[in-house]
Amino acid sequence: MAAIEMEQMVTEDLNATIRRWLSLFSEHSTSAELPDWSDLMLNLQQQGWKELPDHHAELLAVMTQESIEFTRFAGQLIEKQEQLEVLSFYQDFQKHINRLSDDMILKRWLLPEQLGGLLKTRFWDSSTGIELPWLKILDAFTSAMPNNTPFFQQSSAREITQLLTLHQQALQEYAQHYSSINTQAIQHLSTAIEESEQQIASLRELHRLWVDAYELCYAERIATQEYQLSHGRITNTFMQLKLWFQEHRNRYLSQLGIASEASLNLAFEKIHSLTKQVRHLEKQHQETLKLSNEFERIKQQLAESKELKP
């Protein structure tokens, strides 16, 4: 594309630029000849934040990301079109899916507070989970603590190391399930394609087959005892870590004389218990009142019947 044309495009209204990109896209053999779609989309998203209600803006963010991924993936396939080999397609696709799975697992089981950010940016590897050498160093560090380190600090360090180790093991096992699901789903996809009565020529059709294949393999896997145990394990180790951080924070707050959520919780528990007691007493009071009224009624009846007697 001529430089002057590009210059014109970037100075135009963004919306018009995007529409122009769309009309030019089908005429160009490679996306490299067009302005970068990701930049246009991110630009659209940034403008959208300002104009749209929060929820609409969130949807725009999701669609933008989807569009970038879809355009990138389709663009790669178009460029490879001449020499697209089935084997390499499946390999690339598996890499793509594994990357998405890793992202999903990390987002879902994001470790609490600062630790999560640290491990995510520095020590994550999809094949091993949290890198074991890191944990070994932490372990060695806690074992080699000088004797004069306060007992509280020593035990805290040991606890967190142990919890991290357990979580790392759970995460690794959990990730392994997803890796197996992906491998099986790709095999299913391959079989579904080859057994299809028609040629698969569009990404939409391929996408439909993939979703069906994945959901089938996923449903089979989560029905197994192994997956259910693994799911329970990662959920529990994650919560243990989160709780450890909370309890430590509460301990520090308590040392500073500040009420923590634990003390507030105790107050709520007492209020709830008292509310129940009051409700119970109210109910008893109502029943007593009812009985008392009934008693008065019978007394009145008796008095009336005595008066009537000669």
Add this chain to the structure above:
Amino acid sequence: MSKLRLDAQILKQEVQDFNAQLVASYQVLKEIPPVNIGQTPAETLLTLDKVSLRYYAPEHPSLVTAPLLICYALVNRPYMIDLTPQRSLLKTLLSKGVPVYLIDWGYPDASDQHLDLDDYINYYLDRCVDAACQHSQREKINLMGICQGGTFSLCYSALHPEKVERLITLVTPVDFHTPDFVLSQLAKHIDVDLAVKTYGNIPGTILNETYQSLMPMRLGLQKNFDLPFSLADKQQAVTFLSMEKWIQDSPDQAGKAFSEFIKDFFQQNKLIHDQLSIAGKAVRLAKITQPLLNIYASLDHLVPPSSSQALQGKTNSQLYREKSIHSGHIGIFVSSKPGNQLADAIENWLQPLDKINANQKPD
């Protein structure tokens, strides 16, 4: 030769279509204000802590159809039955002349984390039943429970049978250990006490993630892929946005009640095995003698039909019927055809008994 023959021109066309729809969606989103849901006017009859009871009066009350009290689940919000004016079970029931009472459990906060099932069933639900009876000038009320609200309604009817005229359970889990109950399988090894100790109230976002994890590719990738196509049309976009708002509007769960529900129902399946007790009182399904209509969605992936169907033969209902509707857990409320079938079945169940027998056939 492989059947995979991706065609460059088709791929280009797909990219073009997808991105053109996205731009159109953006224009539509700019034109639509934040959506309103649950718009049908109501009168608040009762407020207890964060719980409220609303009354919806029909324009032309039916002479033969009795009022209905709806008990929704604690998870998600009850306006699912009144999503948009075009997709509203509530409006359809009102148009048939049915007076409706609806319980809104509200949004529990930290001060509610010790609320237990006894509070929800024997206090809040009981007080709502009393208020509905008083307002409708009846001694008993027709009770319809949706999903977890259906399980609550079964427990309530077993504990207070004298206050329930007829019962409808809708997409209600009864047997939590059927082989296809995936949600229950995922809850099997979760340490619920640890969850409550960690979170206090269980965040609604965690529940949403769990529901999504039941079909991650279909509810994630597929849904996102279809987004621009759903949002490019204004009417479709309003429905989609309303549904999304409902999905994301997921209240936190009072910790104690959540813990009891997961342990007693999901993990130990006590209701169906006559082992459940609430506040020391045994909950026995056999105590239920009222006419009982059990409606389930045949494509439900959250509460599988097998779980709802397990109710058959467990009560002493004088008239037990099942109704299967070809739909999913949510579609049964918001899709046109299943929605109408549902409203018809409910209306029919509220008719005098002789008419029910004539019209309602077991499926």
